[in-house]
Amino acid sequence: MATQSNLAHQDAPQPGRRDFLYIAAGAVGAVGVAGVTWPLINQLNPDASVLALASIEFDLSGIEEGQSVTIKWRGLPVFVRHRTAAEIAEAQAVPLSDLKDPETDEQRTKPGHEQWLIMIANCTHLGCVPVGESGDFDGWFCPCHGSHYDSAGRIRKGPAPKNLVLPPYEFVSDTLVKIG
Amino acid sequence: MAHESSYVPGNAVEKWIDDRLPIIRWSKEHLMDYPTPKNLNYWWTFGAILAFMLGVQIVTGIVLAMHYTPHVSLAFDSVEHIRRDVNGGRVIQAVHTTGASMFFAAVYIHMFRGLYFGSYKAPREILWILGVIIFVLMVTTAFMGYVLPWGQMSFWAATVITNIVGAIPVIGNPILELLRGGFAVDNATLNRFFSLHYLLPFVIAAVVALHIWALHVPGNSNPTGVEVKSSRDTVPFHPYYTMKDLFAIVVFCIPFAWFVFFAPDILGHPDNYIMANSQVTPTHIVPEWYFLPFYAILRAIDFNIFFIDSKLGGVIFFAGAILVLFFVPWLDTSKVRSGSFRPIFKWFYWLFVANFVLLAYLGSAPAEGIFVLLSKIATAYYFIYFLIVLPLLGRFETPRELPTSISESVLKHSTPVGGADPALAKTTH
Ligand code: HEM
Numbered sequence: 001m002a003t004q005s006n007l008a009h010q011d012a013p014q015p016g017r018r019d020f021l022y023i024a025a026g027a028v029g030a031v032g033v034a035g036v037t038w039p040l041i042n043q044l045n046p047d048a049s050v051l052a053l054a055s056i057e058f059d060l061s062g063i064e065e066g067q068s069v070t071i072k073w074r075g076l077p078v079f080v081r082h083r084t085a086a087e088i089a090e091a092q093a094v095p096l097s098d099l100k101d102p103e104t105d106e107q108r109t110k111p112g113h114e115q116w117l118i119m120i121a122n123c124t125h126l127g128c129v130p131v132g133e134s135g136d137f138d139g140w141f142c143p144c145h146g147s148h149y150d151s152a153g154r155i156r157k158g159p160a161p162k163n164l165v166l167p168p169y170e171f172v173s174d175t176l177v178k179i180g
Numbered sequence: 181m182a183h184e185s186s187y188v189p190g191n192a193v194e195k196w197i198d199d200r201l202p203i204i205r206w207s208k209e210h211l212m213d214y215p216t217p218k219n220l221n222y223w224w225t226f227g228a229i230l231a232f233m234l235g236v237q238i239v240t241g242i243v244l245a246m247h248y249t250p251h252v253s254l255a256f257d258s259v260e261h262i263r264r265d266v267n268g269g270r271v272i273q274a275v276h277t278t279g280a281s282m283f284f285a286a287v288y289i290h291m292f293r294g295l296y297f298g299s300y301k302a303p304r305e306i307l308w309i310l311g312v313i314i315f316v317l318m319v320t321t322a323f324m325g326y327v328l329p330w331g332q333m334s335f336w337a338a339t340v341i342t343n344i345v346g347a348i349p350v351i352g353n354p355i356l357e358l359l360r361g362g363f364a365v366d367n368a369t370l371n372r373f374f375s376l377h378y379l380l381p382f383v384i385a386a387v388v389a390l391h392i393w394a395l396h397v398p399g400n401s402n403p404t405g406v407e408v409k410s411s412r413d414t415v416p417f418h419p420y421y422t423m424k425d426l427f428a429i430v431v432f433c434i435p436f437a438w439f440v441f442f443a444p445d446i447l448g449h450p451d452n453y454i455m456a457n458s459q460v461t462p463t464h465i466v467p468e469w470y471f472l473p474f475y476a477i478l479r480a481i482d483f484n485i486f487f488i489d490s491k492l493g494g495v496i497f498f499a500g501a502i503l504v505l506f507f508v509p510w511l512d513t514s515k516v517r518s519g520s521f522r523p524i525f526k527w528f529y530w531l532f533v534a535n536f537v538l539l540a541y542l543g544s545a546p547a548e549g550i551f552v553l554l555s556k557i558a559t560a561y562y563f564i565y566f567l568i569v570l571p572l573l574g575r576f577e578t579p580r581e582l583p584t585s586i587s588e589s590v591l592k593h594s595t596p597v598g599g600a601d602p603a604l605a606k607t608t609h
């Protein structure tokens with residue numbers, strides 16, 4: 001706009017050049033500030049040493065039926081539960097229509113290893129570690145704000161929106177599992 | 181400020197300074213001569229009490245930082261070291277922790293004072309908004325400070341509260357990792373919280389300076405809500421209010437000292453004397469008392485609202501409970517400032533206060549049985565008060581007659597009935 005008016009008024013060339021310099025300097029300044037700000041924010045992100053702990057192997061042979069352990073993966077607690085036949089049957093019998101976040105028991109375990117339930121142990125509400133073998137659905141109960149999970153770790157009641165999250169994992173052998 | 185400066189430099193040195201940096205002139209105007217309504221009651225001393233508390237927290241905090249170690253394996257022990265080994269550390273540490281509670285007690289009184297006397301109304305909207313900003317900064321600072329001792333409550337408070345951010349759709353998780361500096365709350369989190377906990381009180385101090393600047397433009401409101409009309413309505417800040425404020429600070433220090441010396445742990449939780457453990461959550465986690473009302477609101481939303489899931493819903497109400505305060509100056513439509521002259525408003529106001537206390541109680545109760553339902557009702561009233569009662573009441577309520585000036589209202593109280601000016605006596609009926 002300023003340039004146009006300068007073409008019309010040859011007697012006042014100054015403002016046009018100044019406007020240009022002003023905008024150009026402003027733009028370079030803005031890019032500069034953004035370029036400096038990003039590293040200052042990015043330093044907050046997980047660092048190399050945190051990312052390095054990305055995968056672990058865990059030996060399941062010591063866990064009896066009906067027992068569960070909590071291990072650590074990427075700083076997060078992970079439940080490894082050796083489910084009883086009754087718990088598996090109960091989880092498989094639940095109709096999907098009863099679920100807030102519908103998932104079958106098969107989707108939450110690996111074929112041939114249905115007795116093993118491996119889940120990140122943080123409640124999907126706000127991250128507390130639920131208590132095992134409790135709650136109204138024979139699974140987990142989160143004491144923080146009262147979320148109930150069933151024996152497949154699926155949310156059944158309370159403020160949590162999702163089932164307990166499954167980490168990426170695979171069975172290296174029948175007794176060795178690789179998480180991450 | 182509108183009034184003329186009465187400062188005359190007393191000697192050549194003062195004059196020399198005044199010509200270069202008129203700081204003495206400025207101080208005299210704002211800290212001594214500042215015309216203050218002569219009818220302020222003790223609810224108006226809490227601003228000064230808050231300024232005092234900010235100073236207390238900064239001084240004790242700097243001392244604690246000289247002995248504290250922000251590392252996951254050392255933080256817990258270093259706090260115990262302060263309490264047991266450092267000279268006077270037991271008292272200094274207790275002043276800082278119980279000081280946070282006293283600070284919040286004072287800020288809640290200060291805010292409820294504003295809500296009752298309509299202090300947020302024109303021309304003091306910016307003053308009020310700066311206050312709400314200070315409150316948000318205080319909440320953030322106190323939360324980060326609570327994480328530093330790295331006990332079980334510290335750790336789980338950090339986990340639960342940072343997870344709130346994770347409720348935001350799509351960008352929630354990346355932001356969550358950015359905040360924590362990891363996939364879980366860990367050393368990186370503790371370090372940055374320490375850095376920010378040290379920084380924020382100074383940011384608060386800067387906003388308090390703006391807050392007081394915004395106070396000194398229109399001047400204080402007062403219990404009648406009638407603006408100052410002439411110099412007969414005011415007295416100089418010094419000595420009248422410097423002394424009154426100091427007296428209030430001394431009285432405020434009595435319960436404060438009781439906590440420090442006799443019950444430094446009464447407001448805390450025993451679980452925080454267990455070192456942080458990321459594998460086990462204490463069976464009953466509760467925030468510090470001053471966060472309980474907002475925590476109850478967060479928990480109250482345990483149902484989905486259309487496409488918004490319960491978790492995001494809780495977070496929206498939690499944030500909304502604080503954000504709504506920013507809009508109070510425009511939500512309250514009554515032309516009358518002070519609640520003392522609003523007969524119906526008073527009922528809703530005191531119900532709001534009782535409801536806020538109830539929310540605090542519910543925030544500490546387990547999320548089961550009758551408490552779940554009560555939390556929903558109390559949360560509803562919290563929002564109804566701001567979004568329905570305040571806007572509508574201003575239209576329907578008939579306020580009581582206002583005194584014509586501050587002086588008149590003061591004289592009405594002090595003059596015996598027989599000697600009262602008939603013109604004044606009339607307004608008492
Ligand atoms: C560190 C925290 C704070 C400090 C140091 C502080 C300081 C003060 C001081 C010294 C005054 C004048 C004396 C008085 O009226 O009591 C004042 C007035 C006021 N403050 Fe604050 N304040 C703080 C936080 C807040 C908060 C959180 C709010 C509200 C959300 C708030 C709202 C107000 C209002 C509306 C007034 C004017 C009252 C009137 O003149 O009627 N303040 N503040």
Ligand code: FES
Binds near residue numbers: 128144160
């Ligand atoms: S964190 Fe589990 S219910 Fe809130």
